Amino acid sequence: MADDLAAFCHAVLRAVGADEATADAATRAMMHGSRLGVDSHGVRLLEHYAGVLEAGRVARAPYVTIVRELGAVATLDAGFGHGALAGYRAMEKAISIASTYGIGAVGIRNMSHFGPAGAYAVEAAKAGLIGFATCNSDSLVRLHDGAALFHGTNPLAWSAPVKGQRPWLLDMATSAVPFNRVLLYRSLGLAMPADTASDEAGAATTDPHATAMLAPLGAAFGFKGAGLAGVAEVFSAVLTGMQLSTELLPMSSQDKTTPRALGGYMMAINPDAFVDRPVFDDTMTRYLANLRSSPARPGTIVMAPGDREWAEWDRREVAGIPIDPDTEAAFARFAEAHGLDPLPIRPAG
Amino acid sequence: MADDLAAFCHAVLRAVGADEATADAATRAMMHGSRLGVDSHGVRLLEHYAGVLEAGRVARAPYVTIVRELGAVATLDAGFGHGALAGYRAMEKAISIASTYGIGAVGIRNMSHFGPAGAYAVEAAKAGLIGFATCNSDSLVRLHDGAALFHGTNPLAWSAPVKGQRPWLLDMATSAVPFNRVLLYRSLGLAMPADTASDEAGAATTDPHATAMLAPLGAAFGFKGAGLAGVAEVFSAVLTGMQLSTELLPMSSQDKTTPRALGGYMMAINPDAFVDRPVFDDTMTRYLANLRSSPARPGTIVMAPGDREWAEWDRREVAGIPIDPDTEAAFARFAEAHGLDPLPIRPAG
Numbered sequence: 001m002a003d004d005l006a007a008f009c010h011a012v013l014r015a016v017g018a019d020e021a022t023a024d025a026a027t028r029a030m031m032h033g034s035r036l037g038v039d040s041h042g043v044r045l046l047e048h049y050a051g052v053l054e055a056g057r058v059a060r061a062p063y064v065t066i067v068r069e070l071g072a073v074a075t076l077d078a079g080f081g082h083g084a085l086a087g088y089r090a091m092e093k094a095i096s097i098a099s100t101y102g103i104g105a106v107g108i109r110n111m112s113h114f115g116p117a118g119a120y121a122v123e124a125a126k127a128g129l130i131g132f133a134t135c136n137s138d139s140l141v142r143l144h145d146g147a148a149l150f151h152g153t154n155p156l157a158w159s160a161p162v163k164g165q166r167p168w169l170l171d172m173a174t175s176a177v178p179f180n181r182v183l184l185y186r187s188l189g190l191a192m193p194a195d196t197a198s199d200e201a202g203a204a205t206t207d208p209h210a211t212a213m214l215a216p217l218g219a220a221f222g223f224k225g226a227g228l229a230g231v232a233e234v235f236s237a238v239l240t241g242m243q244l245s246t247e248l249l250p251m252s253s254q255d256k257t258t259p260r261a262l263g264g265y266m267m268a269i270n271p272d273a274f275v276d277r278p279v280f281d282d283t284m285t286r287y288l289a290n291l292r293s294s295p296a297r298p299g300t301i302v303m304a305p306g307d308r309e310w311a312e313w314d315r316r317e318v319a320g321i322p323i324d325p326d327t328e329a330a331f332a333r334f335a336e337a338h339g340l341d342p343l344p345i346r347p348a349g
Numbered sequence: 350m351a352d353d354l355a356a357f358c359h360a361v362l363r364a365v366g367a368d369e370a371t372a373d374a375a376t377r378a379m380m381h382g383s384r385l386g387v388d389s390h391g392v393r394l395l396e397h398y399a400g401v402l403e404a405g406r407v408a409r410a411p412y413v414t415i416v417r418e419l420g421a422v423a424t425l426d427a428g429f430g431h432g433a434l435a436g437y438r439a440m441e442k443a444i445s446i447a448s449t450y451g452i453g454a455v456g457i458r459n460m461s462h463f464g465p466a467g468a469y470a471v472e473a474a475k476a477g478l479i480g481f482a483t484c485n486s487d488s489l490v491r492l493h494d495g496a497a498l499f500h501g502t503n504p505l506a507w508s509a510p511v512k513g514q515r516p517w518l519l520d521m522a523t524s525a526v527p528f529n530r531v532l533l534y535r536s537l538g539l540a541m542p543a544d545t546a547s548d549e550a551g552a553a554t555t556d557p558h559a560t561a562m563l564a565p566l567g568a569a570f571g572f573k574g575a576g577l578a579g580v581a582e583v584f585s586a587v588l589t590g591m592q593l594s595t596e597l598l599p600m601s602s603q604d605k606t607t608p609r610a611l612g613g614y615m616m617a618i619n620p621d622a623f624v625d626r627p628v629f630d631d632t633m634t635r636y637l638a639n640l641r642s643s644p645a646r647p648g649t650i651v652m653a654p655g656d657r658e659w660a661e662w663d664r665r666e667v668a669g670i671p672i673d674p675d676t677e678a679a680f681a682r683f684a685e686a687h688g689l690d691p692l693p694i695r696p697a698g
Contacts, residue, residue, distance in 0.1 A: 071450030072421040073622035101420030105452045107623045130583065143640065145649035150640065160583050168583070170576040177570070193569055202646045219568040220542055221526070227519040227654040228577075230640075234479065234509050234517070238636060239620055241628035246639050271588055273422035274456045279590035287582060287593050291492065291499065297551040300494035305576040 001320045001344070006031050008331065008343050009046050015338035016054040019061040022082045029084035032119035034321045037312030038171070039348070040180035041116035043323070047330040048113075048251070049082065055256035058082050058112045064089055067109070072101035075240065076108050080259035083114025087133065087264065091120040094268040095127050102273025107240040108264035111135070113251055117157035118171030124268040125159035125167030133157045135264035136236040138248040141175040141229060142213045144222035147202030149213050152245040153178055154232030159306075161271075162288060163281040169306030174229040175214040176222075182211050195219035235265035322348035350669045350693070355380050357680065357692050358395050364687035365403040368410040371431045378433035381468035383670045386661030387520070388697070389529035390465035392672070396679040397462075397600070398431065404605035407431050407461045413438055416458070421450035424589065425457050429608035432463025436482065436613065440469040443617040444476050451622025456589040457613035460484070462600055466506035467520030473617040474508035474516030482506045484613035485585040487597040490524040490578060491562045493571035496551025498562050501594040502527055503581030508655075510620075511637060512630040518655030523578040524563040525571075531560050544568035584614040671697035 006027050013023035026049055034042030052058045062081025066074050074093055078086035090106040097104025114120070117133040124131025137152030157171040176196040185192055185208035197211040198204055205211060217225030229245075237244050242263030249260050271280040288304050296302045316322075323331070323345045335342045355376050362372035375398055383391030401407045411430025415423050423442055427435035439455040446453025463469070466482040473480025486501030506520040525545040534541055534557035546560040547553055554560060566574030578594075586593050591612030598609050620629040637653050645651045665671075672680070672694045684691045 068623065070622040071452070073451030073619070075623050101450060102422030103420070103452055103454045105618065130588070143643055143645075143651045145645050146643055146651050147646045148644040150643050158580050158583070160587070168579070170579065172573045172576060176567075195568060202644070217570060217573055218525075218566055219544060221566060223652070223654070224521045224566055227521060230517070230519065230636075230654060231507050233636060234507070234633070238509070238629060238632045239479070239618075239623045241624045241632055244632070244636050244639065269454065269588075270422070273419040274417065274424050274588045275590045280587060283587045283590055283593070284583070287579075287587060290593065290595050291579075294492055294495055294499050295497040295551070296492075296494050297496045302492045302495050303572070305572070305579060 004343060005321055009043055011340050012046060012050055012334045016050045017060040018053050022085050025084040025088050026082050029115040029119045033116045035313045035316055036309035038116055040178055044327045045115060052256050057256045057259055072097050072104050074106045076106055078108055078111040080110050083112045086111045087114040087120040090266040091123045094266045095124055095129060098129055098268040098270045103269045105267045109240045109242055111262040111264050112260055116171060117155040118169055120266055121157035121159040122167055122169055125161045128161050130269040131159040132267040134232045134235050135262060136233050136245045138250040139245045140179045140214055141216055142198055142202055144216055144226045151229035154229040156232055162284050166310045168304055174217055174225050176217050182208050236263040320346035322346045324348040353692060354392060354670055358392055360689050361395060361399055361683045365399045366409040367402050371434050374433040374437050375431050378464040378468045382465045384662045384665055385658035387465055389527050393676045394464060401605050406605045406608055421446050421453050423455045425455055427457055427460040429459050432461045435460045436463040436469040439615040440472045443615045444473055444478060447478055447617040447619045452618045454616045458589045458591055460611040460613050461609055465520060466504040467518055469615055470506035470508040471516055471518055474510045477510050479618040480508040481616040483581045483584050484611060485582050485594045487599040488594050489528050489563055490565055491547055491551055493565055493575045500578035503578040505581055511633050515659045517653055523566055523574050525566050531557050585612040669695035671695045673697040
């Protein structure tokens with residue numbers, strides 16, 4: 001049934017004019033989120049993507065090309081197309097470079113929202129390499145001691161291959177929580193966790209309705225989270241000459257025709273260039289075995305990055321992928337508008 | 350007077366048998382810490398370094414060599430010598446590779462404690478490149494929901510050049526606080542900040558005397574800090590086949606003769622390979638100007654990574670570098686033992 005969901009997303013994207021490559025890439029990235037349980041970056045994005053493709057902010061048939069190449073580095077111009085197409089192309093290029101040079105880095109210019117950074121990082125691990133993916137995004141997070149929106153939730157994602165297992169996969173926003181959490185807590189009438197949200201003056205709040213900005217990761221040590229957001233900014237916007245978080249048209253803007261000129265960065269690292277593969281494999285396996293068997297506090301378990309998400313993937317293979325009510329309604333509208341068969345829906349919650 | 354302090358450290362290291370290159374590198378790394386106000390990684394390490402060099406855990410005249418090289422990647426064997434020598438040599442090599450290939454990555458094998466990761470990252474920025482440096486270290490930090498020592502404080506450091514200014518420099522432990530903070534709070538009789546420390550069962554504590562392990566960065570979202578510690582582990586130990594944090598002889602072990610076989614990783618990235626230099630420079634300058642002028646909460650200021658440290662560097666240029674009482678006593682013993690002129694001391698605090 002995940003296949004039906006993917007086919008539905010693909011059909012909608014094609015129906016609004018996306019070319020085959022764009023529909024493939026955007027569907028693949030959304031399904032990464034939906035299969036792994038990262039619903040904020042799953043198929044709920046279809047409505048947004050269809051809207052910006054239809055209106056023209058995102059090019060439906062972009063000219064994506066390498067515009068600069070030197071040694072182990074390349075820069076890809078995404079032609080203001082969908083970020084997922086740019087992200088997969090850039091990571092493929094980084095992996096290809098790394099097979100020759102041991103490491104490959106690709107900057108991305110003129111991109112749009114690419115969804116879950118982990119979707120691209122994990123491609124490297126699936127090819128036996130270490131992966132890194134980042135981008136910046138429009139301002140939603142205050143600085144440490146800041147009283148104004150500054151960085152985006154600027155994700156950092158790393159992956160590593162694990163012999164005979166699914167990849168080690170860390171995909172994290174550099175804010176304390178994703179902004180989606182605020183929307184969720186508003187709709188559920190719940191309080192925000194401590195140290196995650198601030199009001200318009202930058203003062204800490206737990207009221208999701210008063211929340212005007214997110215806190216950087218780290219609570220009292222939020223200068224570390226803000227610094228990590230800066231890493232995303234330097235690699236994504238500074239290294240590509242693209243717009244800073246504070247300069248970007250918000251993703252949610254009513255202006256759906258002006259391109260956003262997002263930057264991004266992908267990197268692949270070939271362990272074989274550093275060490276014999278059996279040594280790498282043995283050390284990685286030992287690390288994860290040690291981690292998973294490390295004592296936990298009563299009533300909890302310890303997990304490696306990705307463990308929770310891969311387990312959710314398996315659960316959803318059986319139970320199906322849950323769809324929230326807003327997305328279900330959007331799907332029904334799409335089916336009606338484009339003459340598609342309605343999807344059987346597993347309700348969320 | 351910083352020069353006098355450096356000369357004193359150098360003389361002590363030479364007196365215990367370190368070769369010129371080792372004494373130079375270790376002094377340079379310690380002075381990076383002491384000048385920037387990172388006293389945990391400053392000249393207080395001299396006593397430790399002299400002890401392990403004298404006893405033999407760290408080789409006094411190591412054979413440091415590149416043992417593997419492919420494209421834009423190299424691996425350096427530190428010959429069980431001082432980590433600072435390995436760190437500087439590896440970053441020099443990464444910078445050299447990046448001048449040809451746009452990016453350069455160097456793994457380090459058979460290293461010892463290298464002090465402040467930022468000392469190596471900043472070398473890339475001084476050469477006009479983006480830098481990254483990491484290593485793992487012996488277990489002091491629990492996992493998220495963990496009840497046992499697992500990762501080291503595993504630092505991650507990034508730097509970037511800023512035209513006409515000192516580098517942007519993020520040098521952070523992936524634990525909530527460094528272990529040194531526990532020792533400091535014990536001696537001062539102060540409570541630990543919330544969410545930074547756990548007792549022997551992994552339960553949160555603010556009693557520094559009950560503190561048996563540190564918390565990962567992130568408080569309630571400590572899975573991110575633990576994941577970042579994993580990044581250090583994958584790059585430093587897994588990619589080099591070195592010992593995991595849980596396997597390392599503790600730095601503080603009474604066994605001062607067995608080498609520790611630490612791994613490390615250095616990377617340099619040449620912006621010129623991605624974008625025209627004026628575009629990079631303008632974007633970086635604009636980013637930092639925006640950041641420093643972003644509104645702060647009442648009574649606070651916002652700072653970029655490194656701002657606090659570079660300002661401290663300037664203050665210490667005038668006021669001198671403060672020395673804590675234990676280190677002052679060690680210096681007096683060294684002066685006596687090796688016939689060196691005693692240093693004029695600026696007391697800490």
